[in-house]
Amino acid sequence: MGKFQLITKGLVKENPTFVLLLGMCPTLATTTSAINGMSMGLATLFVLVLSNMAISATAPYIPDKVRIPAYIVIIAAFVTILQFIMQAFTPDIYKTLGLFIPLIVVNCIVLGRAEAFANKNSVVDSACDGIGIGLGFTIALTILGLVRELLGSGSAFGYKFIDGDGILVFVLAPGAFMALAYLIVLFKKLTAKKDE
Amino acid sequence: MEYILIIISAIFVNNILLSQFMGICPFLGVSNKLSTAVGMSGAVCFVITLATLVTYLFQYYVLVPLGIEFMQTIAFILIIAALVQMVEIVLKKVSPALYQALGIFLPLITTNCAVLGVALMVVTNEFSYGGEPHMLNLGESVVFAFATSLGFGLAMILFAGLREQIALNKVPKVFKGIPIALVTASILAMAFMGFSGLV
Numbered sequence: 001m002g003k004f005q006l007i008t009k010g011l012v013k014e015n016p017t018f019v020l021l022l023g024m025c026p027t028l029a030t031t032t033s034a035i036n037g038m039s040m041g042l043a044t045l046f047v048l049v050l051s052n053m054a055i056s057a058t059a060p061y062i063p064d065k066v067r068i069p070a071y072i073v074i075i076a077a078f079v080t081i082l083q084f085i086m087q088a089f090t091p092d093i094y095k096t097l098g099l100f101i102p103l104i105v106v107n108c109i110v111l112g113r114a115e116a117f118a119n120k121n122s123v124v125d126s127a128c129d130g131i132g133i134g135l136g137f138t139i140a141l142t143i144l145g146l147v148r149e150l151l152g153s154g155s156a157f158g159y160k161f162i163d164g165d166g167i168l169v170f171v172l173a174p175g176a177f178m179a180l181a182y183l184i185v186l187f188k189k190l191t192a193k194k195d196e
Numbered sequence: 197m198e199y200i201l202i203i204i205s206a207i208f209v210n211n212i213l214l215s216q217f218m219g220i221c222p223f224l225g226v227s228n229k230l231s232t233a234v235g236m237s238g239a240v241c242f243v244i245t246l247a248t249l250v251t252y253l254f255q256y257y258v259l260v261p262l263g264i265e266f267m268q269t270i271a272f273i274l275i276i277a278a279l280v281q282m283v284e285i286v287l288k289k290v291s292p293a294l295y296q297a298l299g300i301f302l303p304l305i306t307t308n309c310a311v312l313g314v315a316l317m318v319v320t321n322e323f324s325y326g327g328e329p330h331m332l333n334l335g336e337s338v339v340f341a342f343a344t345s346l347g348f349g350l351a352m353i354l355f356a357g358l359r360e361q362i363a364l365n366k367v368p369k370v371f372k373g374i375p376i377a378l379v380t381a382s383i384l385a386m387a388f389m390g391f392s393g394l395v
Contacts, residue, residue, distance in 0.1 A: 021374055024224060025309045029217035069277055072306075076270040083269070102269045102316055106309045108221060173215045174389065177382035181375045188370050 003128045010132025016109045017140035018187040023109040026100045027141060028176040034157045037145025039093045040100065041138025046082055047104050048137075049130035051075045052118040056126035059119040071114045076105045109137060147179050199339050201395050202323075206343035208391040212310055213351040214384060219310030223352060224377055226301070228363075233356035237349030239301040241342070243283065244311050247276050248341035251315040252334060272315050277306045310348060314341050355384060 016022045026044070031037040054074050062070045083101055086094040094101065104110065113133055118126040149155055152170035154162030169175045212218050219240070226232045251272050259265050284302045287295040305311060318337040322329040332340055358380050367376050 021224070022221075024220040025217050028220060069274075072273055072277060073270065076273050080266060080269050084266070099313055099316055099320070103218075103309045103313055105269055105273050106307045106312050108307060111307060169386070172389065173217070174382045174385040176217070177378045177385055181371075181378035181382065184378070185370045185375050188375075192370075 003124070006125060006128040007132040007135070010129070010134070010136040011139065012136075012191065014133070015136045015140060015187070016133055017137060017144075018184050019191075020109075020112075021184075022112055023107045023137065025103065026107060027144065028173075028180060030097055030100050031141055031145040031148055031176065031179075032152075032171050033149040033155075034142055034146040036093075036096055037141035037143075038138060039090075040097055041134070041141040043082060043086070043097070043101060044104055044107060044109065044137055045131070045134030047075065047078045048110050048113060048134045049127055050078045050081075051110055052113055052126040052130035053123050054078070055114045056118040056121060056123045067119070068111075068115075071111060071119075072105065075110050075114070079105050109133065144176075144179060144183060147183065148175055151175070151179070199336070202336060202340050203343040203346075205395040206340055207347040207350060208388065209393075209395050211347045211351055211388050212314070212344050213348055214381070214388045216313070218313040219308050219348060222301075222304065222308055223355065223381070224374060226304075227352060227356040227359055227377070230353065230356045230360055232301075233352045234349075236301045236304075237345075237352045239305060240308065240310065240348055241345040243276075243280060243302075243305050244314055244345040244348075245338060245342045246283070247279055247311050248315050248318060249334075249338050250279060251275055252318060252337050255319045268316065268319070272312060273306075276311055276315070280306050310344075314344050351384070351388075355381065358384070 010016070014020060017024075017027055023044070026040050030040040051071075051074055055071055058070075058074070059067075079102060082104070083094075086101065113129060117129050121129070146156060148170045149157075151167050152172075152175060153168075154160060154164065154166040167175075170179060206212075210216060213220065213223050222236055222240070226236050254271060254275060255265075255268070259267060259271065280302055284295075287302075318332050318340060322331055323340075324330070355377075359377060362376060362380065371379070
């Protein structure tokens with residue numbers, strides 16, 4: 001598989017949110033607006049690429065029995081680095097996303113890619129895989145955030161173009177479940193047609 | 197009085213699954229059958245309470261005196277992973293019956309974000325129940341953790357019951373599986389919104 005395909009497969013065919021249904025907690029919790037969704041996606045992308053590379057480089061030296069705890073420590077280290085970077089450069093976003101930044105440690109996407117891809121492929125391939133899956137996640141979160149923001153407050157990326165409040169429930173918890181359900185259905189419909 | 201407010205708030209008003217979105221993976225993954233949902237809830241209840249107790253003590257007796265609070269994430273996830281392993285070993289020896297019931301769910305719990313989420317919440321957030329916002333003390337933290345896990349169990353068991361009924365009905369093809377489960381969860385979350393403003 002070429003490097004380019006490694007990146008593109010994460011976008012549609014193996015999209016972590018719409019197809020693999022992984023990492024649902026941040027997907028639902030942080031997509032109250034398009035900007036928030038995108039920041040969460042990019043934060044995960046950062047950790048995913050670096051942890052994929054580190055795990056791929058160290059995999060031959062880690063005994064098989066303790067590999068999962070070892071991966072978790074590697075991922076947690078990168079999450080801590082990310083926390084420092086975000087506190088320094090984007091304190092507002094860090095505050096909005098709150099608890100869900102440290103919770104990237106237990107995001108199934110990151111550990112899943114380590115176990116399914118990074119530990120048996122080269123460093124460059126693992127980086128490409130991380131970029132692909134991370135971008136797929138970012139795009140999915142941005143779309144979900146955009147839909148919720150449009151319906152919930154009548155704005156997109158913070159630019160308001162409908163007067164009034166919108167359907168408030170889409171910014172709240174029930175709207176997250178509902179919007180995600182319909183987006184998955186839409187995604188299934190669109191990709192099913194492509195196969196025929 | 198404050199303990200009662202903490203309990204009501206954690207179970208109903210700020211339900212960990214339906215309003216905070218932590219632990220959605222097991223919520224969607226093992227809620228096909230009522231019996232597995234009960235098993236998972238029991239195991240989560242046990243681990244959340246224990247993990248919060250240990251991480252709280254670790255935070256205030258190790259990390260804060262040494263001035264290395266930034267190691268929180270790494271330290272907590274290691275404590276939780278070790279704790280889950282230990283609970284598994286102890287349970288196997290002490291109560292094989294309970295181990296049989298909870299056994300298969302225990303390894304899954306390490307990566308349940310509700311456990312790490314609650315542990316981090318009690319040491320980073322301030323809570324206010326009627327009075328001044330303040331950090332929770334040890335007793336309040338443990339009660340908060342236990343009540344949160346009860347809320348997890350309540351939502352999980354309700355949801356599993358609903359999904360068992362849905363499985364018997366005709367569902368459009370594209371909605372089969374996760375999408376219809378998400379629509380159900382949405383309606384359940386709407387019902388729980390009725391509790392908001394209670395505390």
